[in-house]
Structures are given as structure tokens and as C-alpha cells.
Amino acid sequence: MDCRPGCAACCIALSISTPLPGLPKGKPAGLPCPHLDRGLRCTLYGKPERPPCCAGLKPTLEMCGNHRDEALAHLSWLERVTRPDRDGNR
Numbered sequence: 001m002d003c004r005p006g007c008a009a010c011c012i013a014l015s016i017s018t019p020l021p022g023l024p025k026g027k028p029a030g031l032p033c034p035h036l037d038r039g040l041r042c043t044l045y046g047k048p049e050r051p052p053c054c055a056g057l058k059p060t061l062e063m064c065g066n067h068r069d070e071a072l073a074h075l076s077w078l079e080r081v082t083r084p085d086r087d088g089n090r
Helices: 009-013 068-082
Strands: none
Touching (some): 009 068
């Protein structure tokens, strides 16, 4: 599956726990990555400074659903259920 144009659900719903340009502590879940352009495309795509977690994420029907709203809902849910609690447990 290819990325859906104008989606960027994974660049919004998911947190990034590794540093990336301009965000030394990573990106919190639910906020758009500052490296998205107006067309919701990654401006770091193909560049060495793109975080490995982003480069390794491949779109699937399960993850992306049939449209952007499904992707945002599913990825937001995944982020919530996999978030460690204050003691570091999941």
C-alpha cells in the first residue's frame, strides 16, 4: 500500500520518542510534525535526518484504514493503549 495523499495521520497521531531536527526530545502524540509541508508531505523524506522510526513505518490497510479519519482514529487508539504509565509499564 502507498501513502494516501493529504493524509499524514501517522505524522500527527503518533509520538516520536527520538530526536529529530528542531525537536531534540521528539514529538508528542496528537500534534502535527513540524516537518509536514502544506500538502501534508514530509520535508525530511529521503534525508538522513529523518528518524528511523519514520523511515521504517510502512502503510498498511490495517493501520491506515479506508480514509484519513479511520487512520487518525486507529493510530490515536494505538498510541493510547501502548503509552507507558508513570512507572514505565504498558
